[in-house]
Amino acid sequence: MNTNRPWWRPDGFYIYAVLYLTFIYLPVLFLPLFSFNNSKYIAFPLKGFTLKWYEAMINNPPILNALMNSIKIGLIVAILSTIFGLLAAKAVTRYRMPGRGPVVGFIMIPLVIPEIILGISLLILLSLANIPLSLLTVGFAHLLLCVPFSMLVLVSRMEGFDKSMEEAGLDLGENAWMTFWRVTFPIVLPGIIASLLLTFTISFDEFVLAFFLSSIEQTLPVYIWSSLRFPSKLPSTLALGAAIFMASFIVVTFAEWIRRRGVRLDSTSGI
């Protein structure tokens, strides 16, 4: 690639890259833009700078309540699905077990089933079993959805490091459990963090399952959807969206940093 080309004389790929990024991010950038706009209506021209929508957001208990619900579910789902994903990844990559293929297949099914089908089936099942809808049922559905993602991340991590590391742990006198804590866990830690972030994000912005399986207590995406019908509520939702966007940006940057650190540590195990 010609890196000497001055920036004011871009080649075709450069233009393509700029167009691509603009196309992807411009709509997203409207979110923070209009969240500072001094008007109820999402339309140009802009009316002036204001922080009142952020103020409204903070003074709006339902929106904060929905946010807290989403964070709670997201955290619990992220932790549980990462634990399950780790156990499954360890089983799949380290043991010769009967029925491995079908088991992995069953765990992965939620990846390919449309969420709306999953949502309806769970709804039918729960009503048949007379289980009332609540945040708990939403969390359960999110768990079902997140475990395969977590497992995918962790399986690749487990396969990526040499099995003889664990044998060395056993050989040096630690039992299977301590070998897991002293060898496996620190080595797969970047994968565990990646899994936590990924599953939290999936749960946090999941709409279909949450819509079908929640009752009065709403998660944030469901709340936002329902507030779209009331134009007066919209700007403070935009403010919330912008705040979440910033938060995710920070989290993703942090995750990438962790991942790169993990990759650098990995490169040492090669010869």
Next chain:
Amino acid sequence: MEHDAIISFQNVSKHFGKVKAVDHASFDIQRGEFFSLLGPSGCGKTTLLRMVAGFEMPSSGEIFLDGQPMSVSPPNRRPVNMVFQNYAIFPHLDVRGNIAFGMRKSGLSKGDLNKRIDEVLELIKLPGYGSRGADELSGGQRQRVALARALIKQPKVLLLDEPLGALDKKLREQMQIELRQLQQQLGITFLFVTHDQEEALTLSDRIAVMSEGEVLEIAAPSQLYESPSSRFVADFIGTMNFFEGAVTANTANKMTIATRVLGEVHTMCEKSFPVGSEVWVAIRPEKFRPEFTSPARDTDSIEGRMGPSAYLGDRSHFYVHIANRDDPVLVALQNLEGSLDQLSRPDQPVWLGWSEDAIVVLAKD
């Protein structure tokens, strides 16, 4: 079982499905010995080693370690430690952390442990490397750390799984010498797995040659090389020229063997074959004495023509075409005074002589 055996394999077999990785291995390894398992890849040598470490369980038979049956103890309870083929240095720990890994339950105080680590670092010639990260080490240094990590545990047997395979030739030769010195200095039994016959010959007190799960022969390096007991061993260790023949006379301990190519061959042989048995007459390439003028009548020799040659620096290999034989005979000569190319021209007549003790007689199966 020999009295001072540290490891005793008794009828040990290991099957993976239908594949017999190890087939009825029964032998002892003596305390303080440098013992090598040598064979081509897939011969079962690594499986045997991993069974001693406890990573594989024998399908049948029992391994005794210092008199104790091992089938009941898991890898973390066995008084053996392993140097892995790729060293398996923990990437999340520094050198000190790697070496200290197995000492958690040693009961040493922090100060004593640090002193021990410093001693071991001294032993493997990496003093001051304690705080290096795993990614700051070269291949040879990783190998030393892997050694240190195992040796600090003071194992009854140190298991080494092709530890020098990943190093370049110069470093490998240097590490061979250091390994041997270390073993003699510490007096620990080393069980060493390799597919490199030269390495096994250099390092070992005794070598077990394996093929397809079976232990073919166990002997000291010189004996394996000078008087191997089977064609496979003779062929696998070094190179060997084989000639078909049949025993025509066997008196006292002197055998006469009629061969199509070499004519009548006489030899004093430890192993005696009855008259009429079909045998292989085997001669090492360096045991031939080439001469470019016709030798005296009564010496054992065969006439041939010079074929292609290869200059290898310290020695030269050349092929000699002999009547009645399709494959040329390989002859090796030390390049004491100039190389062989200067001595010979292609197609030049050459006489290959041998002495009686250069002859190895092997059963034809």
